[in-house]
Amino acid sequence: MTNLTPKQRTMLAMNKQEVDRPPIFVTLTPQAAKKLSDHMGLPYEEPLDSMLSTRISHMDLLTKLGNDCVGIAGCAPKNSPTRVLKDNILVNEWGMKFVDVGIYFEFYEYPLANASTVEDIENYPWPDPYADRRFDAAQKAIDKYGEKYAIVADLETAFFETAWYMVGMEKLLMSLALEEEYAFALLDKIMGINTKIGMKLIEMGADIIWAGDDFGTQRGMMVSPDMWREVFKPRIKWMFEQFRSVNPDIKIAWHSCGSILPIIGDFAEIGLDILNPIQPLAEGMTPEYLKENHGHELCFFGGIDIQHLMPHGTVEEIQKEVKRRIDILGEKGGYIIAPAHNIQDDTPVENILAFYDAVKNYKK
Amino acid sequence: MKIDYALLNQYVYEGKAPKVKEMVQEAIDAGIPVAEILEEGLIAGMSVLGEDFKHNIRYVPEVLIAARAMKAGQELLKPLLATADVKAKKKGVIVIGTVKGDLHDIGKNLVTMMAEGAGFEVYDIGIDKSDNDFVEAALKYNADIIGMSALLTTTMPYMKTVVERFKAEKLDHIKIVIGGAPINSQYAKDINADGFGPDAASSVSLFESLISAKAS
Structure with a gap:
């Protein structure tokens, strides 16, 4: 048991086998990565050019720490990298504009803010999923880490979030409530592109595909369970089927922040294997409830609070919470332990190291 | 003519903007006092929705379209409210925004919609606002309450800066209410804010109790 490679540990755990300790998958914002790199005496790696850069960057540092x-x-292709327009405004290959507010890039302009017809969606110059060099960084990471580490292909902001990144959140939510046709065309268009990217990453050898869209808020669902079942569930089911058509054994994870209790069973029903990030302070998302009610059908990934514990907790509190989470969620396998989102700049290095130590030194 | 307020409330609740507009226009044409149309027709419908939103019976999309329907009705009433001798009961003035560094505004927008829906005069100063912005707007609009919102743990400490600035400016009569995903009542206490709104409907109740405490 103690001679497991990280990949073996992860895949055994995701097959609900007991392992020496749960596998770890921490991700970082660039500021946190910089602090940790300095602390470890390692060179700081610049983030990759991708909408999902926090999930795929700084892997050298993170595997050294214990990931x-x-x-x-997928990364921005050769012919349309993210570029600076003026001052601190950036535009990516989707046409989304961001403003650099110091610690993050935040939305500045939605390219399809005025879309109202299916034609508006059809006529937009969408990214090509197979564009030149889209998968170069992924291939490099697989070559470097694939033998020893579990490869997790990230496909968050799968279609709902990317759709509102294109038109604005309030507009999309209203259009869905009013059942405007363009909104469904938009979801389908983006889902088509991202599903192809996901399938390619699986074909390249990913062990886990980690898709996602946030459907929860701090206190409950963002959209009604009825709307979710009507609009999103069939589409997600279709995505999962495409993934399994490439590799029937692929493990599928879904990320949704917030409290999503009413739809967790639905996710299991359409073939989900792993639920992420089971946001600890979101209402009702307790590890006891999740393990007891969904432990037979799902594995869990995440579970360490970043809204209070990681930035403001003490080392001792982190040790205690790590043990509690593993005791409950890791019982008989089925758990990848991780902070419930990217660790941010407000988390002390000491707390990040305490997290890793607590997992590595875990004893029942 | 008698206005079927139950039906108008239901149209607001369901977000049926054209129907709301139609019924409000009919009520205006029939010479019903505008304050009554606002109170009984629009605000009453929105307040039911606020409660249902709080209890996860209705969700964000439904609140957004209801707020739009309410606005469609309000637009018709606005010019009349301004000129008519009838005075709608003014509940209080709120200045609201997200704090510096934080551009996440859907929570703030929902609070704005619900507070307007409840009859408050709300000045939404937008996103990424500094202590200066909040103070200036508070003075300009003669605010009773400041609402501040943050989604991120990295931006929420700025709320403390704003609270301290209001104390320094001796603007203690203006109440400060905070909200956002990582915020809780303990944090509000820690930074000496006057209250914490866990959701849009609760925030409106909080505004109401702060205003009535102030009045008495």
Whole structure:
């Protein structure tokens, strides 16, 4: 048991086998990565050019710290890298504009803010999923880490989030409530592109595909369970079927922040294997409830609070919470332990190291 | 003519903007006092939705379209409210925004919609606002309450800066309410804010109790 490679540990755990300790998959914002790199005396790696850069960057640092998983994703292609427009405004290959607010890039302009017809969606110059060099960084990571580490292909913001990144959140939510045709065309268009990217990453050898869209808020669902079942569930089911057509054994994870209790069973029903990030402070998302009610059908990934514990907790509190989470969620396998989102700049290095130590030194 | 307020409330609740507009226009044409149309027709419908939103019976998309329907009705009433001798009961003035560095505004927008829906005069100063912005707007609009919102743990400490600035400016009569995903009542206490709104409907109740405490 103690001689497991990180990949073996991860895949055994995801097959609900007991392992020495749960596999770890931490991800970082660039500021946190910089602090940790300095602390470890390692060179700081610049983030990759991808919408999902926090999930796939700094892997050298993170595997050295103890990550068992390595993230890969599609990156901006050769002919349309993310570029600076003026001052601190950037535009990516989707046409989304961002403003640099210091610690993050935040939305500045939605390219399809005025879309109202299916034609508006059809006529937009969408990214080509197979564009030149889209998968170069992913291939490099697989070559470097694939033998020893579990390769997690990230496909978050699968279609709902990317759709509102294109038109604005309020517009999309209203259009869905009013059942405007363009909104469904938009979801389908983006889902088509991203499903192809996901399938390619699986074909390249990913062990886990980690798709996602946030359907929860701090206190409950963002959209009604009825709307979710009507609009999103069939589409997600279709995506999962495409993934399994490439590799029937692929493990499928879904990320949704927030409290999503009413739809967790639905996710299991359409073939989900792993639920992420089971946001600890979101209402009702307790590890006891999740393990008891969904432990037979799902594995869990995440579970360490970043809204209070990681930035403001003490080392002792982190040790205690890590043990509690593993005791509950890791019982008989089925758990990848991770902070419930990217660790941010407000988390002390000491707390990040305490997290890794607590997992590595875990004893029942 | 008698206005079927139950039906108008239902149209607001369901977000049926054209129907709301139609019924409000009919009520205006029939000479019903505008304050009554606003209170009984629009605000009452929105307040039912607020409660249902709080209890996860209705969700964000439904609130957004209801707020739009309510606005469609309000637009018709606005010019009349301004000129008519009838005065709608003014509940209080709120200045609201997200704090510096934080551009996540859907929570703030929902609070704005619900507070407007409840009859408050709300000045939404937008996103990424500094302590200066909040103070200036508070003075300009003669605010009773400041609402501040943050999604991120990295931006929420700025709320403390704003609270301290209001104390320094001796603007203690203006109440400060905070909200956002990582915020809780303990944090509000820690930074000496006057309250924490866990959701849009609760925030409106909080505004109401702060205003009535102030009045008495």
